[in-house]
Amino acid sequence: xxxxxxxxxxxxxxxxxxxxxxxxxxxxxxxxxxxxxxxxxxxxxxxxxxxxxxxxxxxxxxxxxxxxxxxxxxxxxxxxxxxxxxxxxxxxxxxxxxxxxxxxxxxxxxxxxxxxxxxx
Amino acid sequence: xxxxxxxxxxxxxxxxxxxxxxxxxxxxxxxxxxxxxxxxxxxxxxxxxxxxxxxxxxxxxxxxxxxxxxxxxxxxxxxxxxxxxxxxxxxxxxxxxxxxxxxxxxxxxxxxxxxxxxxxxxxxxxxxxxxxxxxxxxxxxxxxxxxxxxxxxxxxxxxxxxxxxxxxxxxxxxxx
Numbered sequence: 042x043x044x045x046x047x048x049x050x051x052x053x054x055x056x057x058x059x060x061x062x063x064x065x066x067x068x069x070x071x072x073x074x075x076x077x078x079x080x081x082x083x084x085x086x087x088x089x090x091x092x093x094x095x096x097x098x099x100x101x102x103x104x105x106x107x108x109x110x111x112x113x114x115x116x117x118x119x120x121x122x123x124x125x126x127x128x129x130x131x132x133x134x135x136x137x138x139x140x141x142x143x144x145x146x147x148x149x150x151x152x153x154x155x156x157x158x159x160x161x
Numbered sequence: 162x163x164x165x166x167x168x169x170x171x172x173x174x175x176x177x178x179x180x181x182x183x184x185x186x187x188x189x190x191x192x193x194x195x196x197x198x199x200x201x202x203x204x205x206x207x208x209x210x211x212x213x214x215x216x217x218x219x220x221x222x223x224x225x226x227x228x229x230x231x232x233x234x235x236x237x238x239x240x241x242x243x244x245x246x247x248x249x250x251x252x253x254x255x256x257x258x259x260x261x262x263x264x265x266x267x268x269x270x271x272x273x274x275x276x277x278x279x280x281x282x283x284x285x286x287x288x289x290x291x292x293x294x295x296x297x298x299x300x301x302x303x304x305x306x307x308x309x310x311x312x313x314x315x316x317x318x319x320x321x322x323x324x325x326x327x328x329x330x331x332x333x334x335x336x337x
Contacts, residue, residue, distance in 0.1 A: 053162040065162055067165070150164050153164040
């Protein structure tokens with residue numbers, strides 16, 4: 042994990058791909074997602090909602106669907122100010138970004154847990 | 162980097178998910194017992210109907226206990242949707258056979274959650290689960306004893322009437 046930005050912003054990069062990045066702000070307890078040309082801050086609950094919404098998209102169905110309908114997915118999160126309108130390729134990219142993010146958060150949790158046990 | 166997920170919730174996403182599944186199973190159990198109470202009442206087995214009404218309340222209590230725990234630990238407790246509740250039974254005995262099957266399934270489910278807690282070293286949830294594991298001893302004991310009444314008393318003559326009278330008096334008072 043790479044510390045970025047000034048001390049006041051205190052953003053730590055959690056994960057990035059060539060399509061976007063996720064950074065964590067320890068002060069505000071939020072995550073900054075840079076993806077599809079926009080920056081959006083998510084708190085814990087909204088991040089989980091975004092994960093659930095993206096993971097529940099049936100990508101295989103969307104790719105095989107030959108119906109003459111727009112090839113976009115609208116990701117709207119309840120009680121969250123952000124909304125994404127993504128193509129199937131972007132959905133795959135966002136899913137990859139979130140999967141990596143949650144693996145890194147889990148890894149951070151495991152390491153913190155081990156270190157805390159040594160200290161306390 | 163702060164462990165923000167840990168700050169928000171004591172339990173992991175996986176433990177939260179299995180606890181929510183258990184909440185649904187307890188709610189299903191409660192509904193099934195209500196349905197059994199209804200069948201017993203409709204068929205003149207008042208003692209058994211009371212027994213199953215009490216069981217339904219107990220399962221609801223278990224559901225709420227799990228529900229509160231998930232919320233207290235910082236998780237999201239999900240109110241479950243319950244469908245496909247059996248309404249009709251072929252016999253008085255079948256009701257009790259199903260009740261025992263239900264309790265065995267619940268015990269197995271708690272064992273699976275306990276195994277996950279051990280794997281994750283989630284000793285806090287494990288300690289919470291101990292109450293349910295002990296409770297399942299009583300639940301399975303009562304369901305098994307009720308079914309055994311069919312062997313001990315027999316269903317012939319006034320057998321079913323006697324079974325119905327005795328079901329409510331089954332008690333588990335082991336201190337072990």
